[in-house]
Amino acid sequence: MKIVAVTSCPTGIAHTYMAAEALEQAAKDAGHEIHVETQGAAGAEAVADADIAAADAVVFAADVEVRNRERFAGKPLVQTSVKRAINDPTGLIAEAEAAVKAAPVAATATPTAGGGDAGRPVAPTRTGGGGGGGGGGAAAFGTQLRGWLMTGVSYMIPFVAAGGILIALGFLLGGGAVKPKVYGGTFEGVTYQAITDYTQVVQKAGWAGLLFLIGATAFSMLVPILAGFIAYAMADRPGLVPGIVAGLLANLVGAGFLGGLVGGLLAGAIAMYLVRLKVPRALAGIMPIVVIPLVATLLSGFLMVVVIGKPIAAAQTGLTNWLNGLSGSNAVLLGLLLGLMMGFDLGGPVNKVAYTFGLAALASGNTQVMAAVMAAGMVPPLGMALATVLRKHLFSDAERKAGETAWLLGASFITEGAIPFAAADPIRVIPATMAGGAVTGALSMAFKCGSRAPHGGIWVIGLIEKPLLWFLAIVIGVAVSAALVITLKSLGHRASDEEIEAGMEGTSLPGRRAATA
Amino acid sequence: MADLITPELVDLNLTATERGDATRSLAERLQASGRVTDLEQFLADVRAREAQMPTGIEGGIGIPHCRSVAVVEPTLGFGRSTQGIDWGAADGPAHLIFLIAAPEGGGSEHMAILAKLARKLIHASFRDSLLQAPDPEAVVTIVKKEVLGQ
Numbered sequence: 161m162k163i164v165a166v167t168s169c170p171t172g173i174a175h176t177y178m179a180a181e182a183l184e185q186a187a188k189d190a191g192h193e194i195h196v197e198t199q200g201a202a203g204a205e206a207v208a209d210a211d212i213a214a215a216d217a218v219v220f221a222a223d224v225e226v227r228n229r230e231r232f233a234g235k236p237l238v239q240t241s242v243k244r245a246i247n248d249p250t251g252l253i254a255e256a257e258a259a260v261k262a263a264p265v266a267a268t269a270t271p272t273a274g275g276g277d278a279g280r281p282v283a284p285t286r287t288g289g290g291g292g293g294g295g296g297g298a299a300a301f302g303t304q305l306r307g308w309l310m311t312g313v314s315y316m317i318p319f320v321a322a323g324g325i326l327i328a329l330g331f332l333l334g335g336g337a338v339k340p341k342v343y344g345g346t347f348e349g350v351t352y353q354a355i356t357d358y359t360q361v362v363q364k365a366g367w368a369g370l371l372f373l374i375g376a377t378a379f380s381m382l383v384p385i386l387a388g389f390i391a392y393a394m395a396d397r398p399g400l401v402p403g404i405v406a407g408l409l410a411n412l413v414g415a416g417f418l419g420g421l422v423g424g425l426l427a428g429a430i431a432m433y434l435v436r437l438k439v440p441r442a443l444a445g446i447m448p449i450v451v452i453p454l455v456a457t458l459l460s461g462f463l464m465v466v467v468i469g470k471p472i473a474a475a476q477t478g479l480t481n482w483l484n485g486l487s488g489s490n491a492v493l494l495g496l497l498l499g500l501m502m503g504f505d506l507g508g509p510v511n512k513v514a515y516t517f518g519l520a521a522l523a524s525g526n527t528q529v530m531a532a533v534m535a536a537g538m539v540p541p542l543g544m545a546l547a548t549v550l551r552k553h554l555f556s557d558a559e560r561k562a563g564e565t566a567w568l569l570g571a572s573f574i575t576e577g578a579i580p581f582a583a584a585d586p587i588r589v590i591p592a593t594m595a596g597g598a599v600t601g602a603l604s605m606a607f608k609c610g611s612r613a614p615h616g617g618i619w620v621i622g623l624i625e626k627p628l629l630w631f632l633a634i635v636i637g638v639a640v641s642a643a644l645v646i647t648l649k650s651l652g653h654r655a656s657d658e659e660i661e662a663g664m665e666g667t668s669l670p671g672r673r674a675a676t677a
Numbered sequence: 678m679a680d681l682i683t684p685e686l687v688d689l690n691l692t693a694t695e696r697g698d699a700t701r702s703l704a705e706r707l708q709a710s711g712r713v714t715d716l717e718q719f720l721a722d723v724r725a726r727e728a729q730m731p732t733g734i735e736g737g738i739g740i741p742h743c744r745s746v747a748v749v750e751p752t753l754g755f756g757r758s759t760q761g762i763d764w765g766a767a768d769g770p771a772h773l774i775f776l777i778a779a780p781e782g783g784g785s786e787h788m789a790i791l792a793k794l795a796r797k798l799i800h801a802s803f804r805d806s807l808l809q810a811p812d813p814e815a816v817v818t819i820v821k822k823e824v825l826g827q
Contacts, residue, residue: 170729181795
């Protein structure tokens with residue numbers, strides 16, 4: 161049998177070489193041929209491509225990221241810690257033998273729990289430290305999926321925080337007019353032209369306008385970053401470009417964060433498939449930097465625009481017509497529906513329909529619809545923020561941090577503040593944000609509150625009619641939303657989440673770790 | 678390039694019973710011979726590596742090591758402990774302690790020597806001869822012969 165192996169450790173001066181020596185000895189004793197690449201401080205002598213091509217099995221004994229691991233794609237893999245290779249090289253070689261025997265079956269099998277993931281084809285997954293899967297296929301996939309989403313969310317959160325706080329500061333300092341001053345529109349009967357030369361933003365919209373512009377720009381990266389790093393988690397670097405482009409296209413077709421989520425998963429899946437594809441050696445060199453990004457970007461982009469974009473546009477038109485048909489009927493029911501929509505995709509297409517409906521009503525002199533829409537849109541971030549305070553242990557560290565900024569974002573009617581929560585756990589969070597929004601929307605209508613401002617949240621309280629009741633409607637919705645998300649998360653709380661978090665922390669900065677090794 | 682190891686860097690009767698103390702007593706020898714400029718910096722770097730994962734391996738071996746700006750020459754400090762010191766290995770305490778000091782940004786020939794040393798450590802014959810070495814000079818001879826081929 162022919163084996164290729166990579167050993168690496170944090171410092172790269174001791175264990176890397178001990179593991180290499182131990183593996184070479186054990187392989188020789190067992191009558192196998194082995195080539196070991198020591199990725200240590202003495203410089204890695206790369207295993208020859210011909211040796212990789214001829215190898216029956218791959219062994220990674222590594223405590224830090226294996227560099228250029230895509231070279232080994234498609235071979236039966238045993239992956240373990242560097243110490244295991246030193247302490248039990250014979251057992252490890254035996255595992256490699258088993259992996260080769262199991263290889264044809266192993267392609268579809270779930271990773272074995274415990275020390276080494278025997279027989280798993282090389283796939284650059286970043287979920288779980290070592291063999292974190294366990295359990296059945298569906299459960300393992302669920303864990304993996306959540307790991308991918310959490311990676312995307314963890315990279316997105318700083319954009320939400322930085323952008324959201326700057327936008328909120330813009331409103332705080334510049335009032336509700338700051339947005340139309342920058343991007344054009346009508347506020348309190350005054351129509352503003354959109355700024356075309358952004359270097360003029362301070363002169364035309366003041367420092368508040370500048371803050372708003374910077375914040376809004378950071379916010380525009382939210383979905384691309386989410387999608388990009390979901391795909392990155394799935395397919396490593398080749399997934400990044402198709403993921404980011406899918407996210408940009410999700411913005412373009414107005415598909416919101418749910419569209420970005422789908423786009424990121426699509427792009428990641430396509431790139432993952434291409435990474436595993438066996439290609440002629442001549443092509444292998446340009447696969448990760450040219451072929452995979454190109455093909456995966458084209459395919460996922462096509463799907464985003466043609467397959468996902470069109471139905472969304474059609475659905476938006478349908479929803480708008482439906483809402484227009486409802487206008488004359490029960491106001492409380494309308495508020496409830498608008499609230500559901502605001503809480504559903506948090507700035508996505510459905511949310512936009514409700515918001516645009518509110519704008520149209522405001523333009524025709526009806527302030528009550530706008531008040532209901534704004535109140536309902538403030539509930540999701542506030543509800544999640546409250547939940548993270550009430551039940552810390554149900555949320556990851558990243559989510560708790562997002563919760564801290566979500567107070568300000570919610571108060572500023574920046575519904576997107578809830579996206580980190582919804583993207584990480586859509587099935588439990590979205591029902592809660594919808595329910596809270598619905599309650600608030602209905603109450604705001606029932607109380608006959610009004611708003612003369614189309615945005616701004618708490619910072620335009622002076623333009624709210626019946627502000628105290630409006631505030632009460634929000635508080636009740638926030639309580640409902642927080643209670644529901646806590647209930648749903650408690651029902652389905654998985655102990656393994658902590659593990660995923662730990663695994664992510666360990667793998668999220670491969671570059672920096674490699675540098676210190 | 679100075680010798681990888683000299684008799685002054687060998688302690689065949691390590692009295693320390695704890696990882697940190699044992700490392701410090703060997704590191705002081707490295708400092709006394711001018712191979713480590715800043716003892717505390719060096720120890721902090723060793724601790725940082727040890728904190729990532731204990732360096733003990735099965736067979737009674739501890740390999741505290743680091744790359745550090747406080748190191749002048751690639752150096753091996755060697756200690757032998759009769760009662761053994763817990764070094765985080767599953768099968769018991771370490772009797773042979775190898776303190777490996779590598780200069781930060783050391784050239785590849787430096788690192789190649791340390792790599793050869795590391796490879797030797799897993800050989801039972803190398804360990805046994807060190808366990809039986811009668812005096813520091815014998816240790817130096819064994820290391821030079823096995824690692825440097827001198």
